Amino acid sequence: MSQHRHPGAPGRAGAVPALPDLPEATVARLPEYLRALHNLAETGNETISSEGLANAAGVNSAKLRKDLSHLGSYGTRGVGYDVTLLIEQIEYVLGLTQRRAVALVGVGNLGHALAGYDGFAGRGFRIAALLDADPARVGEEINGLVVQHVEELPRVAAEESIAIGVIATPAAAAQRVADQLVAVGVTSILNFAPCVLSVPDGVDVRKVDLAIELQILSFHEHRKASLTALPAAGGSALTALPGGLAVTESQEAIGT
Amino acid sequence: MSQHRHPGAPGRAGAVPALPDLPEATVARLPEYLRALHNLAETGNETISSEGLANAAGVNSAKLRKDLSHLGSYGTRGVGYDVTLLIEQIEYVLGLTQRRAVALVGVGNLGHALAGYDGFAGRGFRIAALLDADPARVGEEINGLVVQHVEELPRVAAEESIAIGVIATPAAAAQRVADQLVAVGVTSILNFAPCVLSVPDGVDVRKVDLAIELQILSFHEHRKASLTALPAAGGSALTALPGGLAVTESQEAIGT
DNA sequence: AGGCGCTTGTGAACACGTGCACAAATCGCG
DNA sequence: CGCGATTTGTGCACGTGTTCACAAGCGCCT
Structure with missing residues (x-):
């Protein structure tokens, strides 16, 4: 139904959306634009100029236009961008049209906070499982989820089709956890442990320290x-x- | 006192250290090198080759050498870098020879975790104050620190000579807190709130979302x-x- | 209908960061 | 003491990202 209406399908004739491979710098800014757009939508704006959006996102307006042009953007000259349409565009490109399941490993100090962080749910993600290697922590309930032992990972991954793994363990355990995540098919990892992870090609790791x-x-x-x-x-x-x-x-x- | 002994003073004759203004990309990697070096030091290494350190830090060895060369590096050809010396060098450049006092504003979910995060203390920082705008949270003790009301900020800043402010409040409160931090002389802010902060020139903001x-x-x-x-x-x-x-x-x- | 002002999209110059490849320097050993 | 193995420091070419500046397009107003 209504492929044309759906944000994903570019206006072109072709059937395959075939994500244009955006510059990495652009990808990193898209979420920022998205957040600004959601704010604008809530305050009742229907369209926004590149200048306005650039301000809201804290970037240069030329940069913003170039970024949006990379995804075959749908602005109207003399007017600006349709806020709703642009939100759909960006969410499609970022793969947020489906809600991705996240497994969080390591429910210590930081892990607790992440488990309770409501910014995830609101932005396209669902924490599907909490895992920890410490038996003493298994069984604890956080935010409606029960902490499971990390050895349960294969089962959990199969049940929930985990897309992204978050590592919030001490540095010493991080590589081992990363290996386990990779082994169950996770291809994207967000690492909070202060260490370098080595993973096979095709697996993306982002680090926050x-x-x-x-x-x-x-x-x-x-x-x-x-x-x-x-x-x-x-x-x-x-x-x-x-x-x-x-x-x-x-x-x-x-x-x- | 003992300027000569201090790791900072480059071997040159001049009195003023005059930090070379490093490329931003280099600055962002130095902490990574530093962490790797501390690991190496603990495992008993006295020297390390650029190749070895690059591996430990997860970067290209040429890049590492160029980075280190920017700070007038002290490697020995045919041997490598003296681990201890390099640690001192980098710590000096990063300004870690003094322990910087950090004020953490917003003791919610994330703030709690940050307050308890031991990675700060171990790496040159000291959480000097916890602040929150919610009276219900004032008085709570976390990790040996008592939460104070955010209005106490001027007094606290004067007492502790706060160098860096960390914002872990909801987005709606972040700009106001940033203004308050700037008003008491803080010139570096780490912002965890999902929003853009506007600050005067000369104030650095880094964002983690x-x-x-x-x-x-x-x-x-x-x-x-x-x-x-x-x-x-x-x-x-x-x-x-x-x-x-x-x-x-x-x-x-x-x-x- | 036509012109005018505003805004997008983009070509081109520029700045920045990366990686190769090699000369210069140092150590250890015979 | 000299030679070879090793490793640093860096010149250079390349790719990526940023910024300017402007033509093309669109809507509105007269």
């Missing part, structure tokens, strides 16, 4: 401190100990 | 599925409405 993010910020702090210290030429010792420069430019922030 | 990571993975899943589906040339309708294609190609992953 909270400490790394902080360290990057630390670098910029360090750099800013060394720069502001230079003109004064005063103390290199001070560079290491920024007491409280503070408030001066805070007003600038408010102008939204 | 768990759902976005999953959506990127989802795209690749979708793409992989559409590729394996193509040879079959079966149904475009099916591609657009993937009712339950699922598992078919799962075996492919196993071939290491």
